[in-house]
Amino acid sequence: MLNNSSSTSMQLISTITYSIWLARNKKVFQNKYTPADEVVARALNSLTEYQKHLVEYRLHSKQATSSDHNNICWSPPPLNCLKLNVDAHLNDDGRWGFGLILRRTDRRYVGAATRMCAGSHDVAMAEATGLKQALQFIETNHLSNTIVELDAKIIVQAVNCNKFPRSNWGRIASQCARFLSQSSNTISIGWVNRKGNTTAHRLARWALVEPNKNWFFDFPSCIQPYIRKDIGGVS
Structure with missing residues (x-):
């Protein structure tokens, strides 16, 4: 059975097995009981972070373009x-949370949104779905002259180069590229370092608290310090 398992399945099995082993050691050596759902949640979070860092490492190992060097921090x-x-962001209950934050040239906040959907263990799939959510947000609110920025370079490169793998995330990215080619609005897709995407990341985590909500006159308190940093141009 293991010989026929996909790489993603093997990663999931290994991560959960390791999490079970850690829980077992806590019980044996520290007499601390870890609930099964917590064991699985920790495993999923660890796997998510590993996959995301792996994708970024593979991309950074290639020669970076000159524009990439300027995308370490958020810029207006x-x-x-x-x-x-x-x-x-992958929540502990297995759902994906998405954070969207809209700003203008003078660094001022315009609007924000959270979205939730059933998750998977495919990080690239989640990032591609996040891009799709962003494009839907643009369409719903009739926005034009908009740059969509995310920290998943593999998605940005696929859409901008119009080259997609035969995978679930490749299918979603292809849908995004098709939307861009057919849209009458001026929309571009760009990459930013994870550090420059901190505000959106914090909002994605907040999606568990307030899912599927839009803000246009205020914004959730969880991103206030990050909004202020970006306004002040603090790295």
């Missing part, structure tokens, strides 16, 4: 443009 969009940052 050009004059008369908007920038929509988006990120994905």
